[in-house]
Amino acid sequence: DIVMTQSPDSLAVSLGERATINCTSSQSVLWDSNNKNYLGWYQQKPGQPPKLLIYWASTRASGVPDRFSGSGSGTHFTLTISCLQAEDVAVYYCQQHYSNPPTFGQGTKLEIK
Amino acid sequence: VQLLESGGGLVQPGGSLRLSCVASGFTFSKYTLTWVRQAPGKGLEWISHITGDGKNTYYADSVKGRFTISRDNSKSSLFLQMSSLRAEDTAIYFCAKDRREDSSYPHFDSWGQGTLVTVSS
Numbered sequence: 001d002i003v004m005t006q007s008p009d010s011l012a013v014s015l016g017e018r019a020t021i022n023c024t025s026s027q028s029v030l031w032d033s034n035n036k037n038y039l040g041w042y043q044q045k046p047g048q049p050p051k052l053l054i055y056w057a058s059t060r061a062s063g064v065p066d067r068f069s070g071s072g073s074g075t076h077f078t079l080t081i082s083c084l085q086a087e088d089v090a091v092y093y094c095q096q097h098y099s100n101p102p103t104f105g106q107g108t109k110l111e112i113k
Numbered sequence: 114v115q116l117l118e119s120g121g122g123l124v125q126p127g128g129s130l131r132l133s134c135v136a137s138g139f140t141f142s143k144y145t146l147t148w149v150r151q152a153p154g155k156g157l158e159w160i161s162h163i164t165g166d167g168k169n170t171y172y173a174d175s176v177k178g179r180f181t182i183s184r185d186n187s188k189s190s191l192f193l194q195m196s197s198l199r200a201e202d203t204a205i206y207f208c209a210k211d212r213r214e215d216s217s218y219p220h221f222d223s224w225g226q227g228t229l230v231t232v233s234s
Contacts, residue, residue: 040220049224097220100171107156
């Protein structure tokens with residue numbers, strides 16, 4: 001199984017500042033035949049199901065504000081929130097779907113400083 | 114797209130429960146569907162998925178042999194039959210839809226609100 005590890009486990013950032021969350025996979029999730037990274041990011045607010053933010057490591061899902069961006073390739077990935085808003089307080093998860101079983105990172109809790 | 118889970122509740126250790134997820138708003142038979150659970154205060158755990166045609170199923174080691182996933186494409190419904198339940202199965206169970214058609218390697222663009230399963234005596 002591919003192990004997904006996120007850092008940090010928790011993060012406090014001031015409103016309007018940048019938040020950066022990292023995700024590392026135990027093996028590459030880059031599919032050579034199409035040059036796509038099989039990596040997604042989700043946001044989960046308290047009492048709600050997760051919401052897909054980013055797929056293919058860097059493509060924003062429909063309706064996701066452009067302050068959210070994803071980057072990275074192979075085994076190292078980053079989710080960046082460029083200008084933190086109060087409504088961005090949540091737990092963020094990365095997930096690989098390169099191979100079965102699909103696996104999630106442990107989550108990063110983002111709070112306002 | 115809507116996904117609506119039901120069937121959760123309180124069950125004793127060793128007992129059984131059947132979860133359902135009714136879907137609408139998309140061509141049900143074209144998409145892999147997945148059960149993901151979340152224990153209280155914990156992260157997300159994939160436990161099982163089934164391809165659109167129902168021919169291929171996958172299970173986490175933690176539930177293999179105890180849980181069975183199935184679907185009824187004529188009723189746009191997904192099921193999870195759970196048996197030999199343990200305290201560590203206590204969680205919110207979400208059904209989730211794959212973003213892509215005809216994929217066996219899912220990631221999830223739609224989620225239900227979840228149904229709570231509590232295993233306790």
